[in-house]
Amino acid sequence: MLVIEGLAKQYPTGDRALKGVSLTVPKGQIMALIGPSGAGKSTLIRCVNRLVEPTAGRVTLDGQPITGLSRRGLRQARRKMGMIFQEFALVERLTVMENVLSGRLGYVGFWRSWFRRFPEADVAAAFALLDRVGLAGFEDKRADALSGGQRQRVGIARALLQHPSLLLVDEPTASLDPKTSRQIMRLLQELCRERGLAAIINIHDVALAQMFAERIVGLRSGEIVYDGPPDDVSADILTRIYGEEDWSQTIRLPDEDGEPEMPHADAGAVNRERLAGLT
């Protein structure tokens, strides 16, 4: 369980990206974080694993305080938080296998990692994960030879190889086409359910967020302005998060598919595919 209390971040430029955000993400919950560009979504998830150092507030993961950890302690804590990026953030010149295995760097010493001598169990787990994300046989390809969707799958496999209890996902679909976006979101959702993983997913696409998340948090200028189930997101709420606009085409109407709980049940999924295609 992730607990965030009064998290604030002021950049040296004076920008206050976060103004005291408090949030609890229980084990296994998939939470979508929506909000306009510059609202502090990226800052928020980067403050959780302290890629960005928060100015004030506390972050606790599974009872362990993250804020206040020493560098060494932080490195160990980061192993429990897998991160997935918009631009995939793979090391382009390394192979798929090397990229996936880099998820184990927090567990392996420098020389072992330098000579690529990872423990057999790690390599076996990497093969299994590549298989799971649909990239079996891609081990020896270089990351820059892959398509966007394939790269994001490698990014997901890398994060999962850490055996995390939390996924921090920063705009996973912003560089992908609509169909691939959906496949990636579905994959993330399935993997979280299989492994009981919690996830914070920053996402711009409200319909996708509604489709795949169990909870939606809206962030505006560094403050939480909405926190609730996806089906309660209305035009009013989107106006509160993003500002005035005609929202009628953006959101999924909960009544139309009847069963909002299981998004990958067939009839509902088809209906939603059609609906989301319109947006």
Next chain:
Amino acid sequence: MPVSVRSGTKVWQRRDRNTQLAVWFGWLVATALVVLSWEVISERTMWMFVEDAHIQAADLLGRMVPPRWSYMDRLWQPLWDTLNIATLGTLIAIVLGVPLAFLAARNTTPSVLFVRPLALLVIVASRSINSLIWALLLVSIIGPGVLAGVIAIALRSVGFIGKLLYEALEEIDEGAVEAIESTGASRPQVIGYAMVPQVAPAFAGISVFRWDINIRESTVLGLVGAGGIGLQLEASISQLAWREASVIFLVILVTVLASEWLSARIRHAII
């Protein structure tokens, strides 16, 4: 104010009036300076020497041909020395320059405030002195010979490799660095996994390019006594043995051509 309103329509110009005038004035000053410099040079040139330059050149060329090919027998050893000076100098420069680059790059230096300026100073010092001058200094410090040449080449190349490599380091994609950091990797692992692969092609290109430059530079180091084929050139010219000098010129030409061809091939293969 490049946008102005003239008789009701908006007009856009690249520069406003004052900037345009300043640009014209700049051109005027530049032209005046060129004319003035030409006059000064012209005054201090003894034109009678220049007037028969083509006769002198033809005369020199006449004394150079035919090249005395038998002289080649005595050039193999100096040529081998020259190649060794360039190669060993480059290797030493790589060994010293790579750590220097990591100390100098903003995103890898242990301290932006103290270590980085120091590393940059070393790089600038090395780069600001030509290898011929390094050789001149070293010949008087450690005596004439190949060793002085190797060290001169190395000292000059450290800065070159250090500078280009640290610039490459500063331009890498930070996204991959962030990703590797977020896995809980240690600092050395972040460098090894996220940074080294990104600068590897640049590193290979820089090293081969510098080796290629060093071949050319090491051919003249002998002029100041730092070993290699330049030593022979010096001797031949001072003895007015122009038919030997022309052999040396041709040997240098072929060597440089070969090294350029080789380095182009290697760079092509890497990138």
